[in-house]
Amino acid sequence: MPPGDFRPAACPVCGLATGPAPACVECDWTLRTALRPGPVTTRLRADFETRLSTARRRYDARAAALVSADPGRLARWIRGGAPDHAEWAAALRDVAAATAGAVTEETARAALTAAMRGLADGAGLTIVEVGPEGIAVIQATTDRLGTPLLRTGPPAAPWTGLLPILSAQDDERLFQLAGGIAGLDRSLLAKHLAEVLPRGILPAGNGAETVVTCQPAGWRLLENAARQVAKGNAGATLMRVVGLPSEQNGLTGSLRARMPLLRGYAVVVATIAPATGAVTLGTRPLFRPGDTQGAESVLTFRRAPGDRGAATLAVTVADQPSSHIEADGSGLDVVSLHEVPLPREPVFRVRAVLDAPGRIRFTEPGGVIPLARPWPEVVAAIPRRVDVLPGPVDLVCALELAGSKEQVDRRRDLIGELLEDLADEYPEPGRLRVGLLGCTDHVFAPGEERKRVVRRHPLGDPAEAQFALAGFRGDSIRYADAAPLEDMLSLAQDMLADSSAQGRSARLLLVAGRRAHPRILGQDMVQPCPFGCDWSRLSRWLAKSAVSVVAVVDTMPGRTARNRFWADVGRAGLHALPDTSPREIAAHLGVGTRMGQRIGLPLPA
């Protein structure tokens, strides 16, 4: 300092070393004025002290306001004491000015997302994160599913290591980082920033695109450091972000969870070709690209006929065209696999929440758990082809009502359970129509023989048939050697006669304990049907008319008896009542899936 120059070595407000300029280049504090005549009065000295104190308070208040909106939090480090309302308001205005041009964290994440989306395959992005805790360098890439992969390297450097002159006390250090640096050796600080940062912070020559983030924007040391880093990396983009990071040191702390999806997600569904029954895989959109943490999606699916217990919810990336999905599922990039307990209803809803890219949580229905099996194993269990109906179906269930109560109940229960299952499988009105027939015995006595012994419920809603079935009461056996099954076949013929013309498949289930009456008296001397019904002719008509008939007999008859009636009528299946199940019957009737057939994936609703 030349003789007679009374300028201080450092600005009394901001601590910056003074230069030839009459005012501080940083805080504009007047360092030198023209000499004035007269003594320095007490008043003049007091005025000066007041101005200096005010200037210092304003300088420090700006830093405190950058750290916290609470004027009291960092007041102890504000020289000249706590600012008054006006001064704090001014400090907040200064903060606004200091952060001008900075973006919100959400905008910054979107920008990073865009940068990552634009990366070529295998390329990465270097993010230098200058934050309140230190400086971290993150290598960011995405996996093939679009999920961000963030690797910190080298390890993040804390400010206390980078700039040892900073306070070890957290709040004071934050105050200093934000600009409360008047008490520090500014020259030493500048030297550190200039020399230490470039050394050992950035990995040398990784060639990746670099984004330097400075958060919170406006913090003097952070801004200086970020600029230094950006300056040292050609092509680096500086991104200033308003406010303290929501997590950790900066954007990357929340990027993994909060980054918008780069690729949409979908749930894998099975579709069944109506004509051939071929099973193909498809998808139903679950989340769109850009969806972020907390996004919800609700999808409606249909339980595959025959599927019970649980199905697999496979979440895959959604931007794959269906043509790329191979039958073995190999074309699918599966994000996660879940096991959903299947409700009894055929149509069910799932609600999914996006917890993070790659992390989906199903909140509805309850009980969805991660699936332990790998995707290839899931796909391998999916049949290539299933039994399907060509269209809507008419089903007539005919049961013998004569016999012991237990036996009649068993027959009725089988049909009841079948109808219950089918009502679930065929929720669309009119797709399945069910009719009922129930017979008691012909009575071979004068005046009785030609009485109708078959009760009938017309084709209609399965639930109504189920209700009607309960009213089909049993009766005792009046003629032991045969039951009026031929009458029921005849009525079934009437009921199903128009099905084909209406584009409906026709099915008949016969549940009985005894064979039909013959048309004519035979060697076995079983009474012929009083109405002359010919089960053999009716059976041929049913077969010719493509009416699938499944017969269920109380006890499986011997081979001869089977060949005579049961096998002839029950061409689509002959079962013993104790050994069969509604599902097996449904499968043989062609109104349900084959036994053991399980798709295991939801169908589109």
Added chain:
Amino acid sequence: MTMTNGRPQGLRSLGRIGLWGAPSCGKTTYLAALNVAVNQAAAQDLMIFGVDDLSTDFLVENTTRLTRDRQFPPATNSGNQYSWVLRMETQVPERRRFGRQAMTTVPLEMNLDLMDEPGRVFNDIPNEPSTGGGGRDLGFDDDDDADADGDAGSVAAEESVMDRLASCDGLLLLFDPTKEWTDGDAFNYFQGTLLRIAQRRMAGQATPGGRLPHYVAVCATKFDHPDVYRRAKNGGYRSFAMDDPSLFPRVPDELAEKFFVDLVRQSERGNADLVASALRKYFEPDRVRFFITSAIGFYKSRKSARFQEADFMNIVRQQGRDFQIRGAIHPINVVEPLVWLGQSLAAAR
């Protein structure tokens, strides 16, 4: 001959007719159906009535059982003698002046005696237990020999029955072909009785070489049984009487013997084919005639005008394996053998 009201007086006690047959051959059912058959017969003057309360009650009870209850008569448990009078009109030759003969219609009455003994009495070896009727399981039986361990088969009863049979003028021999197919014992029952009758009528006969004097109506029963009917149909024996509005099948009398022989040949167990030849040997051939009969006849629905080939069985098996008569009974050739016997006896007087 005395005249009553300008007509020849009825020929009472023209003769006695005895009923003969193996167990379960349908004797009781035949008698029970006789009342119905008499009432259904075209001849207006045909009637039957008991000679005593026992016989009348038997007729009433069994007719009721057969028609109202649709049940077969119960088994014959003890020996009873029943007797009815069968009244009819028949034509007999009447000697006129100048030695001329002309046929005239006269009322005819004859006694029909049923020695309703258990069929075992007719066995060739007395007191040997009879076998069960094969047709029983199919419900075509009536008089079971339920008293196999009783006293009815005693020697005294047998002697009494044989004496009465031998003393009859006509015999109604009932033969169940279905039982023969299963048991094959018809000849056993037949020959023992035949020989005992022969012993009683032919021993000490002045003229050697003569035959038994009885008129014999041989009735093959259970024509309504599907197996019997089918054999008649398939063998070409079946015909339909054009005057029968119901067109129930029949086997014409002229084919009856041949059909009878065919039927008994079906049996692989017995020697029933000897029955026909024995009859020809022991009785005058022109005094033996065959009939194919059915006590309950074929089923005909009230809705249908006539016999239905597809549905003719007139019994129905009930739960518990009991059989019941299905509909109205239409006896076939039940009264005709008796009419023939009566006419034959009248003509012989």
